[in-house]
Amino acid sequence: xxxxxxxxxxxxxxxxxxxxxxDSGSSHKKGxxxxxxVLREQYTQIGFCPKMYEQSENGDNIVLTLQDSExxxxxxxxxxxDTVFKTGTAKQRPFTVxxxxxYGPGVIDMKASQVALLYAMKALKEHHPEVLGxxxxxxxxxxEIGSPTSRSLxxxxxxxxxxxxxxxxxxxxxxxxxxxxxxxxxxxxxxGKGAHSGIEPQNGISAIEELAxxxxxxxxxxxxEAGVSVSVxxxxxxxxxxxxxxxxxxxxDVRITSADQAEWLDRSIRxxxxxxxxxxxxIVLEGGLNRPxxxxxxxxxxxxxxxxxxxxxxxxxxxxxxxxxxSDASFTSSLGIPTIDGLGPIGGNxxxxxxxxxxxxxxxxxxLLAKVLVxxxxxx
Numbered sequence: 001x002x003x004x005x006x007x008x009x010x011x012x013x014x015x016x017x018x019x020x021x022x023d024s025g026s027s028h029k030k031g032x033x034x035x036x037x038v039l040r041e042q043y044t045q046i047g048f049c050p051k052m053y054e055q056s057e058n059g060d061n062i063v064l065t066l067q068d069s070e071x072x073x074x075x076x077x078x079x080x081x082d083t084v085f086k087t088g089t090a091k092q093r094p095f096t097v098x099x100x101x102x103y104g105p106g107v108i109d110m111k112a113s114q115v116a117l118l119y120a121m122k123a124l125k126e127h128h129p130e131v132l133g134x135x136x137x138x139x140x141x142x143x144e145i146g147s148p149t150s151r152s153l154x155x156x157x158x159x160x161x162x163x164x165x166x167x168x169x170x171x172x173x174x175x176x177x178x179x180x181x182x183x184x185x186x187x188x189x190x191x192g193k194g195a196h197s198g199i200e201p202q203n204g205i206s207a208i209e210e211l212a213x214x215x216x217x218x219x220x221x222x223x224x225e226a227g228v229s230v231s232v233x234x235x236x237x238x239x240x241x242x243x244x245x246x247x248x249x250x251x252x253d254v255r256i257t258s259a260d261q262a263e264w265l266d267r268s269i270r271x272x273x274x275x276x277x278x279x280x281x282x283i284v285l286e287g288g289l290n291r292p293x294x295x296x297x298x299x300x301x302x303x304x305x306x307x308x309x310x311x312x313x314x315x316x317x318x319x320x321x322x323x324x325x326x327s328d329a330s331f332t333s334s335l336g337i338p339t340i341d342g343l344g345p346i347g348g349n350x351x352x353x354x355x356x357x358x359x360x361x362x363x364x365x366x367x368l369l370a371k372v373l374v375x376x377x378x379x380x
Contacts, residue, residue: 001123001370005363008122012115012362013102015042019111020095020104024059025144026082032059032141035081035114039139042118046125047132053153058082059141061150063157071133075376076158076337078328079114079167080143084351093353101347101356112357113167113344114139120370128374135373136161143328146185146290154331163303163376164332166341169350170365171321176307177342178300179322180330181227182262182293186252188214188273189284194239194246204244205280208237211248213277218252221268227257228265254289255324259334262289291326292334299338307340310371316364343369 019038024031036059040050043064053061059081065073083106095104102112117137124131138157140150147154158164170176190211195204214232221230230252237248254269256262266289273285304320311318329341346361 001127002367004123004126005119005367008119009363012119012366013359016102016107016112016115016357017095019114020107021090023085023087023090024081024083024106025085025087026058026142028087029055029057029059031087032082036060036062036139036141039081039114039118043121043137046122048121048137055141055149058149061141061153062139063153064137064139066133066135069133072160073136074134074162075136075373076161076164076332077117077135077137077167078140078154078164078332079117079137080110080140080328081114082141082144083109084144097359100359102359103354103356105355108169108345108347108355108357109350110167110169110344112347112362113169116345116362116366116369117167119366120373123366123370124373131374131377134377140328146326147328147331150328151331154328155335158332158335158337161332161337164329164337164339165343165369165372166327166329166332166339167344168327168329168341169344170342170346170361171323172346172348173319174316174346174361175319175321175342176304176340177323177327177329178304178320178340179296180294180326180341181255181257181324182259182289182291182330183253183255183326184287184289184291186254186269186285186287188250188252189286190237190248190250191282192244192246192248192278193280195244197242197244201244205278206245207248207281208245210276210278210281210283211235211237211250214250214272214283217272218269221265226261227255228261229255230265230269252287256289257293258295259292262292265289291330294327294330294333294339294341296322299336300333300340303338303340306375307368307372310375311368314364314368314371316368
C-alpha cells in the first residue's frame with residue numbers, strides 16, 4: 001500500500017487544499033455541507049453509500065457504509081467536518097505550503113484527517129477490498145461545539161462495534177490519544193436592579209457584584225491534582241459605568257478526569273447558584289456536563305498495543321498521551337468500546353492562525369491507518 005499512497009500524495013494535498021478553502025465553522029451550515037458534499041462524492045466513487053441525517057442549523061451528519069454489503073460493520077471511524085473558524089477565514093488565510101508544512105484554517109483539525117481516512121479506504125479498495133464491508137464511518141458537522149446533534153447518532157452507530165477509531169490529529173510529537181478529560185459548559189444569567197450610581201446607588205442591586213461572588217466560589221471547586229477544573233471564561237454585564245448593573249452573565253467551562261466526578265461537580269455548581277450572595281439578585285443556570293471523560297483502561301491498552309505493533313513494522317514508534325481537550329472519542333469510550341483517538345496525521349497549533357500539518361506524516365499515517373484496520377480484522 002505504501003507505493004500506492006506515495007503515488008497519491010499530490011492528489012491528497014490537492015484535495016486537502018480544496019477542503020481547507022471551504023469555510024466550515026460549526027455555525028456555517030452551508031460550508032460544512034459543502035465539505036460533506038465533496039467527501040460524499042469521493043466515497044461514492046469507491047463504493048460507499050452515504051446516509052444523510054439532515055440538520056436545520058448545523059451541518060448535516062453523514063454515515064457511510066459499503067454499498068450492498070451484507071457484512072455487519074464491526075469497526076467505527078469518526079471524523080468531524082466543522083472547524084472553529086469564522087466565515088471568511090479561508091480567503092484571509094488561504095492554504096499554503098511552506099517548507100515541510102502546510103498551513104490553513106482547519107488544515108490539521110481535521111481536514112487532513114478527512115483526506116487520510118478517505119485515502120486509507122482507497123488504498124484498501126486497491127489492495128484489500130474485502131475489508132471495506134467491515135467499516136462504518138460517521139462524518140459529523142458539530143464536534144467543535146460539543147456534538148449536540150451528532151452525539152446520539154455516534155452512540156447509535158457505536159452499538160455492537162468492536163473498535164472505535166477517532167480521526168483527531170496526532171499530537172505534535174506523533175502521539176496518539178488514549179485519555180481525554182470530560183467536561184461541559186454552564187451559563188449563569190443574573191438579574192439585579194439598575195440605579196444611577198451617583199444619585200441613588202442605594203436603590204440599586206448589582207448583578208455584577210453577585211457574579212463576582214459566584215466566580216470566586218466556582219473557581220474554588222478546581223482541584224488540579226484530581227483533574228477537576230472550573231473556569232468562568234467570559235463575563236458580561238452592566239449598561240454604563242455610572243449605572244448599578246441590572247444584569248450580568250457568566251460563561252463557565254468545566255473539566256473532569258473520571259466519570260465519578262461528574263455528579264459531584266454538577267451538584268456543587270447548582271448548589272452554589274441556587275442561593276444568592278447579594279440580597280435581591282436572582283440566577284438562572286443553564287447547561288451542564290455534556291462530554292464524559294475518555295478513561296484509559298485495559299481495552300485501550302490492548303488496542304494501543306496492536307497499533308504499536310503495526311507501527312513498529314512500518315518503522316514508526318507509537319507513543320500515547322492524555323489530553324485535556326474533548327472529542328467524540330469520549331462517547332464511544334464511555335460505552336465500553338475500545339477507542340483510540342489521534343489517528344490523523346501529525347500537526348499542531350490547532351484553532352490558531354499558525355495551525356499546520358507535517359506533510360511527511362500525511363502518507364505515513366494514512367498507511368498506518370489502513371494497515372491497522374487490516375490487522376484488527378485479522379484479530380477478529
